[in-house]
Amino acid sequence: MRKSLIAGNWKMYKTTEEITSYFSEFLPLVTNATVDIAICTPTIYLSKAIKLTDDSNVKIGAENCFHEIEGAFTGEVSIGMLVDIGCTYTIIGHSERRLSFCETDKSVNNKMKAALAGGIIPILCCGESLLQRESQITNAWIEIQIKMGLLDITVEEMQNVVIAYEPIWAIGTGKVATVEQAQEVICFIRQIIKSLYGETTAEAIRILYGGSVNANNIKSLMSTEDIDGALVGGASLKPIDFAKIVNF
Ligand code: PEP
Numbered sequence: 001m002r003k004s005l006i007a008g009n010w011k012m013y014k015t016t017e018e019i020t021s022y023f024s025e026f027l028p029l030v031t032n033a034t035v036d037i038a039i040c041t042p043t044i045y046l047s048k049a050i051k052l053t054d055d056s057n058v059k060i061g062a063e064n065c066f067h068e069i070e071g072a073f074t075g076e077v078s079i080g081m082l083v084d085i086g087c088t089y090t091i092i093g094h095s096e097r098r099l100s101f102c103e104t105d106k107s108v109n110n111k112m113k114a115a116l117a118g119g120i121i122p123i124l125c126c127g128e129s130l131l132q133r134e135s136q137i138t139n140a141w142i143e144i145q146i147k148m149g150l151l152d153i154t155v156e157e158m159q160n161v162v163i164a165y166e167p168i169w170a171i172g173t174g175k176v177a178t179v180e181q182a183q184e185v186i187c188f189i190r191q192i193i194k195s196l197y198g199e200t201t202a203e204a205i206r207i208l209y210g211g212s213v214n215a216n217n218i219k220s221l222m223s224t225e226d227i228d229g230a231l232v233g234g235a236s237l238k239p240i241d242f243a244k245i246v247n248f
Pocket of ligand 1: 009011166170171172173174210211212213231232233234235
């Protein structure tokens with residue numbers, strides 16, 4: 001049995017004051033949650049979020065990381081630094097980073113290896129554009145992203161990998177993929193994992209859906225065979241809305 005994971009992605013939103021009031025509202029609403037809960041915050045607020053969630057069932061994650069251990073990499077944050085402050089997760093290869101910050105499958109793979117070596121749970125994002133979907137190359141595209149992202153990752157390391165399928169056309173657009181579309185691609189991702197690592201790993205890995213998830217559509221997404229949770233952007237910014245998703 002896979003334990004579901006609902007992860008928020010705050011992107012580049014919030015202030016110190018807003019974070020404090022967010023957690024004082026959110027934490028009491030999710031104390032009895034049956035899923036794992038993660039919130040990925042802007043780097044600058046990670047320590048604060050970790051402190052505010054210290055005694056709770058909410059784990060904090062980064063939205064990005066860099067693969068090198070240390071060095072002259074101005075502006076970057078290493079996995080060791082994330083571990084040092086008590087981070088649990090990091091998102092890797094979000095489409096916004098691939099598109100706006102030129103992240104490649106190679107850099108995504110480097111980050112995956114660094115996260116796993118350092119003890120941070122990576123949430124590996126993949127997803128096709130609308131043009132790719134309409135050109136019927138979704139599966140081919142996803143297969144490349146998954147295989148490249150997981151290059152040289154061992155079967156043991158796979159125990160700590162989370163994958164998020166996020167069709168780019170559904171992110172922040174209000175256009176959620178149909179349950180059938182999401183299930184179909186996520187089932188396909190599980191087959192890729194099976195071909196690479198075998199059935200036990202494929203059955204154990206958590207694969208999330210992301211793209212305009214909200215309190216109204218989470219239940220039907222979670223009713224499918226292969227969707228093990230959600231990566232939630234916009235709707236994770238409001239504590240009551242995100243708590244409704246967590247408690248679906
Ligand atoms: C995301 O940021 O990963 C995301 C899925 O955003 P939204 O839920 O706003 O579509």
